[in-house]
Amino acid sequence: MSTATVAKPTAQQPGKGSRRLSLPVLLLIIAGVLVLTSVVRLISGADGITSTGQMSTALRLAVPIGLAGLGGLWAERAGVVNIGLEGMMILGTWFGAWAGYQWGPWTGVAFGIIGGALGAVLHAIATVTFNVNHIVSGVALNILALGTTRYLSKFTFEDAPQGSSKQSPPIDSLGTFDIPGLSSWLQTLNEKHWFLVSDIAGLVGGLVTNLSPLTVVAVALVPATWWVLWRTAFGLRLRSCGENPVAAESLGVNVYKYKYIAVIISGGFAGLGGAFLSIVASNVYLDGQTAGRGYIGLAAMIFGNWMPGGLALGAGLFGYTDSLNLRGGTTNVHALILLLAMLLVVGGVYLLWRRKLISGVITLVISAVMFLWYAGTDEVPRQVVTAAPYVVTLLVLSLSAQRLRMPKADGLPYRKGQGK
Structure with a gap:
């Protein structure tokens, strides 16, 4: 009597086939880049590449990119491609400036989130309910948001003091702050231009100097996103909708509900990034203010392999290169x-x-x-x-x-x- 040997199927973890960098290797790569950057600074004499001011500007420019990337992460982890991040950011800039001018900057932040979420609702209805191609829906949303905000600006900002059809009046600032003692000490250390030590001081100093309260909130959203999506039952169900929605449905997960939630949260993040541009970065709404940051945020998310930590590194890289243009x-x-x-x-x-x-x-x-x-x-x-x-x-x-x-x-x- 022969017995047939049946191979036991093994469950393959998502992403195990892809070679993912471990934390020690990643830290070693970052340390190597810092050393090379310090060498370049000494050879070229370009002390500005690691100055505290350069790093502070880079952080401010990285925040809207990172928020857009976080928005894309939430949507795509639930299985919805969100090319419409740019349009949601545009809505966030206009709604944030409109409400911020009338009722104050924090109200503007809230309305910026709402504006981005409204655009996300349209994207969710098209893609989740009616199964419209995700790319087509996102591109259509970008065009719609651009046209809508330009139309609304003519009725809201054109007759306002210091406003025009392409620019809002100035918005009150949220204010900035430094970490007492630490900020000035790091800046002094950075100005000594020592090998590597001053470069690290400039990097850390940029993270604790001239901070907006909204910057702190945005940075905190990165670990918060990781915790919610990878350490809670809610996050597990949401990610299952992006990996295998049929299997998720068989386990009792309401796939439609989670996709809607994810896309709306995605729009809220993008809208918050837009509000940051119009309230913190420039304190006015400008036509074309996003300048493709929604797309760059999507690129940062892809560079980060759909993970919050990698996304943050990508946003920092793009923010740094953008800061060179301003300084x-x-x-x-x-x-x-x-x-x-x-x-x-x-x-x-x-x-x-x-x-x-x-x-x-x-x-x-x-x-x-x-x-x-x-x-x-x-x-x-x-x-x-x-x-x-x-x-x-x-x-x-x-x-x-x-x-x-x-x-x-x-x-x-x-x-x-x-x-x-």
Whole structure:
């Protein structure tokens, strides 16, 4: 009598097939980048690349990108692609400025969240209820939000004092604060321009200097999102809708409800990012104020592999490159060419060590071109500085694309009972 051996199926954890960096390796990479940055600063004399003011500006510019990315994270973890983040941010800028001008900045923040959530409701109705293609719905929402806010501005801001059809009157500030003692000590240490120590002081000093209360709230939302989505039953059900909605439905999860909740929260985050732009970053609403930050936030989310921590790193990177454009960045960007060339050398050597000869040689050739560019010029054209955030977005996405793992059911149509 023969017995048949049946192989026991093993459950594969989501994302286990993708190679994810461990925390020690990630910290080692960050430390290496800091060391190389300090070396570049000493060679180029561009002390501004790690100054406290540069880092503080980078944090302020990273916040709306990070909030948009968090919005995309919530939606896509539930299986809904949210290309409409840009439109939701636009609604947040207008609603935040409109309410902030009349009733104060904190009321404006609340209305900015509501404005983004209203746009998200439209996106949820189209994608969840009517199964409209998620990309088409998001693009349509972006166009609708842009046209709606321009139309409304003509009736609300055009006749107001210091306002126009493309700009709101000034909005009262939420105020800023420093960490007493620590901020001034770190700034003094940064101004000594010591190797690595002053660079770390500038980085940390930028996180505790000239802070807005809304910045603190936005930074706190990153660990809060991680805790809710990965440490609560609610988060487990929501993520199951983005991985396998049919299986989630079989276990009693109301998939429609969780998708709606996720998309509305997503819009609220994007609207908060828009309100930050119009109330904190510039204290006025301006036509075209978002400048594609919704899309960059989506890129930061993808770079972070649909995880809050990676998203925060991506937002910080994009915020930093954007800050170079605001603080006389031609010299600083010129120094970053040298930093990029050094990083490419490290990457090329790593690829050769992994026996990827063609990729390694190409990377080293590109690094040689970057070295020649740096050596042959004293500064870069202003146009290169302006384009730096968008170039970095493309480079980061292209280099990190092979390590990404999106939720399995992200963007796929779902109908209740389709698994029966």
